Amino acid sequence: MRFLCLHGIGSNANVFQAQLASIQQALGSQHEFVFIQGEIPSQPGPGVDGLSNGPYYSFFSAPTAPQLHAAFDIIDQALDMDGPFDGVMGFSQGASIVASYLLRTSAPDCPFKCAAFFCASMPFNVESISFHALEDGSFKDSKTGEDVSDEIRLSIPEVLDLERYTGLRGQTLHRRYAPDGSAEINIPTMHMGSEGDLEQTLLGSWSLVEYSSTLQEGGKIYPMGPDTRGILLYSPGGYMGVQLLPKETKKVKSTIHDILAYTGRYWVAPQHDGRVIVKHHMQMCSAPEFEGSIQQRVVSLSGDRLTLSCPSFVSLEVSSGPAYKVFIK
Known part of the structure; x- marks a missing residue:
């Protein structure tokens, strides 16, 4: 069989080849x-640096019609020059492009x-009514002019992450397909480590087992x-909330160690090195200095x-390693 393979964001063909090496070896020559x-030059995605040298590319930097159609053209060119292919594989953004491409292609013409999809993000519907990202951070329907900010933040929460979607403001963008089963790819598919799988697992309430940080010289604080x-909640609507309290609470909360509570949108972001990160947008937070920020947490289930776990933590003037919050369902 012959497979066409599309890499993830901030990556390249060599990186994806390294990521698929074990599968290639298992399937045989x-x-x-x-x-x-x-074709869009990009900074290396998380975990990419050690897999291959640059330059690094993405298939799109924002889900605009020109960029999505340009990505489809890359697939069509590969089919014309190197086809036919039996199957197609995509990782992360590449998987999103593959799914978007397949969903606009009828079964007889596929x-x-x-x-095969690895750590896939949701596909975009290029036939949908587009929306416009305004400079003030709101979104308007391109056809009706209605404010659709709530809808977009619910269906594409990563638009809040300007590090991922640079130059988003002022762009006309496409919506994702609704995750309601109304859109279906009409060929056999395989999914591994998709965002949707993890999001389903996260849903519900989690009780805190331990909140600790590992010291650089060893030991814990x-x-x-x-x-x-503590308790952590992930809702089906894409909102999360967490509250941590010491055993003995103070009437007056003066530091982040007296109470930590925040709520806001969340979304899952698979990484090139196999890790999965959940991003929390702190719309409201007990620590005002964190309000409005996007906090990243590495997920382990x-x-x-x-x-x-988060990359670093400083507590009581003692520099420490990663901070961990362990919850049980």
Whole structure:
């Protein structure tokens, strides 16, 4: 079989080839993998640096009609020059482009017999009514002029992450397909580590087991004490909330170690190195200095135990390593 392969954001063909090396080896030399790459120069995605040298590319920097159609053209060019192919594979943004391409192609005309998606993000509907990203951060329907900010932040929460979608303001963008089963890819597909799988697992309430930070010289500290209480909630609507309290609470809360509570939008962001990050947009926070920021947490799941870790933490003037919050469902 012959497979066409599309890499993720801030990556290149060599990176995806390295990521698929074990699969290629397992399938054997009788199968051929053809790697293509995006045309938009990009900074390396998380975890990409160690896999291959640059330059790095993306298939789109924002889901605008010209950029999405240009990505489809790259697939069409590969089909014309190197086709036919039996299957197509995509990682992260590449998987989103593949799914978007397949969903606009009717079954008899589909150039592929199967598709494999790795850490896929939701596809975009290029036939949908577009929306306009205004300079003030709101969004308007391109046809009716109505404010659709709530809808867009619900369906594409990553538009809040300007590091991921640079130059978003002032652009006319396309909506994602609704995750209601109304759109269906009409060829056999395989999904591994998709955002949707993890989001389903995260849903519900989680009780805190431990809130700690590892010291650089070894050992642990407990920013709120070893008996910290807490609860974490992820809702189907894309909102989250967390509250952490020490065992003995103070009437007057003066520091982040007396109470930590925040709520806002969340979304899942798979990384090139295999890690998965959940991003929390702190729309309201007990610590005013964090309000409005986007906090990243590395996700680890083992059975009913969820561990969220952040890159660094400083507590009580003691520099420490990653801070961990361990929850149980």
